[in-house]
Amino acid sequence: MTENNFDDICNWDNLFKQSDTFKNNKPFKFAFIEEILNRDFYEKLCETYPQYDKNDEKWSTSTEFSKNQWYRGWADYDSGYYAGKGDDPDLSLEWNRFNQFLHSEEFVDNIKKFSGIPVNKMKTFRFTLYHKGGFQLPHIHNDGPSTLIIFFNFSKGWEKGDPGGTYVASEEDESKIIFEPYNLDNTMILLQDGPYSAHGARYITKDVKRQAIQIYLEEYSEEKGWSGKSFEKVQPKIEL
Numbered sequence: 001m002t003e004n005n006f007d008d009i010c011n012w013d014n015l016f017k018q019s020d021t022f023k024n025n026k027p028f029k030f031a032f033i034e035e036i037l038n039r040d041f042y043e044k045l046c047e048t049y050p051q052y053d054k055n056d057e058k059w060s061t062s063t064e065f066s067k068n069q070w071y072r073g074w075a076d077y078d079s080g081y082y083a084g085k086g087d088d089p090d091l092s093l094e095w096n097r098f099n100q101f102l103h104s105e106e107f108v109d110n111i112k113k114f115s116g117i118p119v120n121k122m123k124t125f126r127f128t129l130y131h132k133g134g135f136q137l138p139h140i141h142n143d144g145p146s147t148l149i150i151f152f153n154f155s156k157g158w159e160k161g162d163p164g165g166t167y168v169a170s171e172e173d174e175s176k177i178i179f180e181p182y183n184l185d186n187t188m189i190l191l192q193d194g195p196y197s198a199h200g201a202r203y204i205t206k207d208v209k210r211q212a213i214q215i216y217l218e219e220y221s222e223e224k225g226w227s228g229k230s231f232e233k234v235q236p237k238i239e240l
Contacts, residue, residue, distance in 0.1 A: 014036060015114055015188075019031075022190070027196040028191060030189065032189045033187060041098075049127070058072050069129065070129040083099075083216075122215055123228070124214075124216040130201065132207050138169050140195065140197055149191050151213070154212060164201055165201065166189055169200070
């Protein structure tokens with residue numbers, strides 16, 4: 001793809017309105033943004049969100065005591081552990097443009113300005129899908145202080161009190177939830193990684209489909225590589 005005009009993708013004003021909230025939240029920095037993407041573009045992403053197919057080798061299932069989810073990487077990148085820059089021929093024009101946007105200087109620089117975290121590159125990308133019975137126990141990655149974990153939601157019809165949205169908590173305990181979103185229609189939640197950055201998703205009891213993507217932005221240099229844990233030494237848990 002050669003499309004580099006991203007003016008129709010993101011509502012930057014909605015993001016920056018939450019900058020002070022992000023920087024001042026305790027015990028770690030996080031924020032929730034509504035209508036983060038321009039609605040017309042967002043609707044096209046929703047319409048073409050990749051559907052789970054048990055025969056599609058790009059989809060994997062994670063069924064453990066700590067989580068139950070389906071996930072898909074970008075193109076041929078292994079399970080979403082790496083953020084591929086090239087096109088994914090199985091996905092729509094809009095998803096390929098969106099992935100290009102997430103790699104762009106415009107996106108990374110604005111997130112850096114918003115957060116005050118010295119991120120400069122997208123590290124990981126994955127689609128994450130929950131159905132009835134899906135969940136993720138509260139957990140902490142603690143890969144490094146120059147890492148941002150970002151979730152974009154693509155689910156309509158969520159009702160107040162419904163579980164399934166990625167929450168943040170003060171400890172690895174669901175009773176310590178600080179914030180849990182119930183609007184999963186064109187929203188974003190992002191948090192700074194660190195020793196207190198607990199997050200998860202409560203057990204889904206309704207027959208619904210929770211569609212999202214998760215990305216990492218992180219500080220990177222040619223000399224030292226990624227500022228967080230090395231993929232060559234530690235397989236990261238990129239989970240919702």
